Amino acid sequence: MTVWAVANQKGGVGKTTTTVSLGGLLAAWGYRTLLIDIDPHGSLTSYFRYDPDALDVSAYALFEAQGQKKPLDPLSLVHPTGTQGLDLIPASVSLATLDRQSGQLQGLGLTLTNAVKAVRDDYDYVLIDCPPVLGVLLINALAACDRLLIPVQTEFLAIKGLERMLHTLKMVARSKGHALDYLVIPTYYDKRTRASRESLSVLQRNHGGHLWDGVIPVDTRFREASRAGMPPAQYDARARGVEAYIALLEQLQQDQRNK
């Protein structure tokens, strides 16, 4: 089983879109795929028409059980997404309280690591959609994943934020005793604008070894897919944004085989 976390402290760069696009493709290609939404704002959960305000059964239960040292089978939290082969452990707003509680509830740091281990015979891939903030939730995802995927909008502010985030992540990884394996994914690429082209060459200069050699183009079909509540690949397999995520997924699987 392979675990990928999708994270960036900058908001609105395409974290949820990347999670649901790769998830939909993996399911379409026949892999048993689990999505876990740990963003208290719950975009991925809303995407599949669940309400993070009203859910009793959510990812929060994993942290609660870990804090109280009670056993809990993660499979009991799984919800269907309407797409064959694609399951979801949704978010709830109570996840937002975890940072404040992390002083009291000991040992929260490995909650997701334990949860994904418990389902390793049930799924081929687990994708974790993260909130745009550095805290106990993001650190959990870092500890649990085999590889970190970092979508970055091809524009100035997002690139500056990337340096900072990588600086923090490397510190966190070092304190956990393992090197951080990450891939930067340029998103919202619009070849007509100078801002996009210039940002891409800055990324190539500064992050060459960890940068995917493709781009996810601007594509309005992503917004339409979310309105329809279907992963982009299932909504419109020929959309240019979906074709770009196919190329990304082929690269990610190629890297796995080379390991």
Add this chain to the structure above:
Amino acid sequence: MTVWAVANQKGGVGKTTTTVSLGGLLAAWGYRTLLIDIDPHGSLTSYFRYDPDALDVSAYALFEAQGQKKPLDPLSLVHPTGTQGLDLIPASVSLATLDRQSGQLQGLGLTLTNAVKAVRDDYDYVLIDCPPVLGVLLINALAACDRLLIPVQTEFLAIKGLERMLHTLKMVARSKGHALDYLVIPTYYDKRTRASRESLSVLQRNHGGHLWDGVIPVDTRFREASRAGMPPAQYDARARGVEAYIALLEQLQQDQRNK
């Protein structure tokens, strides 16, 4: 003096862009304007070429002083922005630790309220740029502001997030004993896409009384302005995005006069 906070738990909807656009216009129109960045990720701070990782003097000092009950003059934290009449209290990454500390440091909730009171003779407007997460920082901004501005992308996921956020904000305001005065601002509007047009009519149906009757259109000049480190109005006063923010600011000032 007038205090506006700009917030939305959804990431990447144009919070920082709205703060810097309105701030640049207010300064150009001759108002003494202070921007406060309380997003630990520090997009507004990076916008003006400061590094949230390396800053010793930042908004964090306000919370530290409040927690330790030590006096601190907020004017000692002010940095220039390069635009006449526009000042900045920048963010630093240490703001991210406040949620975890809020258990230990008592009375953090009114930090910003006290800070803006202390500068009321020095500025005409204070604008607060918030992080995309519900926590002690956002609650501080709610308590300190006269009005809350909520940028919302005209697309499905962002609209679902808005309902949830308003639900939470109303609860917070109630616990503080005052009604929440807010304005929803449609951003990233692209009249060519059905997703934008449909989302706007959903907003009109569900939030009529608190919805600005204009829209901020999609405009690539915003990304270019951030690359140049200048507020959009100073970068290109005739850009259609700037013209939309002018219409918004005129409405906000009209509402103030009507109060």
